[in-house]
Amino acid sequence: MTEFRSGFACVVGRPNAGKSTLTNALVGQKVAITSGRPQTTRHTIRGIVHREDAQLVLVDTPGLHRPRTLLGERLNDLVRDTLSEVDVVLFCLPADQKVGPGDRFIAAELARLEVPVIAVVTKSDVVGRGRLAEHLLMVSQLGEWADIVPVSAVEGYQVDVLVDVVIGHLPPGPALYPDGELTDEPETVMVAELVREAALEGVRDELPHSLAVVVDEIVPREGSGSDGRPPMLDVRVNLFVERDSQKAIIIGKGGERLRAVGTQARQGIEALLGTRIFLDLHVKVAKDWQRDPKQLGRLGF
Numbered sequence: 001m002t003e004f005r006s007g008f009a010c011v012v013g014r015p016n017a018g019k020s021t022l023t024n025a026l027v028g029q030k031v032a033i034t035s036g037r038p039q040t041t042r043h044t045i046r047g048i049v050h051r052e053d054a055q056l057v058l059v060d061t062p063g064l065h066r067p068r069t070l071l072g073e074r075l076n077d078l079v080r081d082t083l084s085e086v087d088v089v090l091f092c093l094p095a096d097q098k099v100g101p102g103d104r105f106i107a108a109e110l111a112r113l114e115v116p117v118i119a120v121v122t123k124s125d126v127v128g129r130g131r132l133a134e135h136l137l138m139v140s141q142l143g144e145w146a147d148i149v150p151v152s153a154v155e156g157y158q159v160d161v162l163v164d165v166v167i168g169h170l171p172p173g174p175a176l177y178p179d180g181e182l183t184d185e186p187e188t189v190m191v192a193e194l195v196r197e198a199a200l201e202g203v204r205d206e207l208p209h210s211l212a213v214v215v216d217e218i219v220p221r222e223g224s225g226s227d228g229r230p231p232m233l234d235v236r237v238n239l240f241v242e243r244d245s246q247k248a249i250i251i252g253k254g255g256e257r258l259r260a261v262g263t264q265a266r267q268g269i270e271a272l273l274g275t276r277i278f279l280d281l282h283v284k285v286a287k288d289w290q291r292d293p294k295q296l297g298r299l300g301f
């Protein structure tokens with residue numbers, strides 16, 4: 001049995017180099033779920049690659065992710081810190097563009113690090129073999145790379161090879177994060193809290209005590225995310241009240257109030273999850289749920 005490996009990587013490269021598309025191809029659909037979630041690392045997690053034998057956590061590099069500013073300035077200490085804290089750096093160099101001053105600038109900065117850097121030649125599907133070979137040669141002369149891997153994130157070409165190569169550079173260690181979307185307790189609790197807050201805005205009386213909000217599921221919308229943007233998420237939430245009269249209050253005349261609740265909650269949830277969502281709210285009556293142990297359990301109390 002091979003030893004389990006885990007660690008952090010970040011993807012760098014000049015604007016339009018294919019960083020986001022590559023990140024999404026590496027992590028499949030999980031990127032949106034994990035984006036914007038600060039955890040034990042103080043860096044924002046862009047996605048997690050879960051495998052039988054390894055876990056790779058892709059983190060954002062402040063500044064290098066907005067390389068337009070980078071080209072004008074020196075890399076600041078923060079960026080250098082981040083880059084020296086990860087286990088491996090993926091440097092994207094698009095095959096359809098000549099190695100230019102922007103790439104040389106980043107290469108020079110990366111040369112100062114101790115961390116292994118993998119040169120990833122992105123978009124190899126858009127050029128012929130001759131051009132690709134030429135580009136690989138130019139890239140190999142640009143610096144000291146731990147590996148050079150040509151990929152096409154759009155066609156999925158060599159993405160698995162790249163994952164193997166990256167994991168080869170990770171230290172042995174246990175998984176850092178749980179597998180599976182909904183195991184992330186704090187996130188679903190926060191989503192429920194945002195809905196609850198919106199639903200209770202302007203209402204008084206006993207309703208606050210009678211309302212239980214439960215996140216049913218958070219799943220990526222099928223087919224979304226192929227454009228390089230984080231996938232859109234379907235967020236389904238149940239609002240449990242104790243009486244029909246309370247249900248009527250939450251829903252409002254012609255559903256007007258529930259729509260307003262949805263609009264308000266959606267803004268907060270999108271900011272939290274860092275992606276577009278479709279928020280599906282269902283109001284249900286669970287009679288006297290507060291006094292019923294079975295129901296309490298089901299509602300997460």
Ligand SMILES: Nc1nc2c(ncn2[C@@H]2O[C@H](COP(=O)(O)OP(=O)(O)OP(=O)(O)O)[C@@H](O)[C@H]2O)c(=O)[nH]1
Pocket residue numbers: 013014015016017018019020021022065067122123124125126151152153154155227228
């Ligand atoms: N044909 C092809 N196009 C690609 C590939 N990867 C990315 N692209 C396209 O290249 C463009 C830039 O890709 P992004 O992933 O947004 O690049 P980025 O480096 O994240 O860009 P910035 O956010 O500006 O730094 C998009 O139009 C992608 O669709 C690829 O493997 N093949």
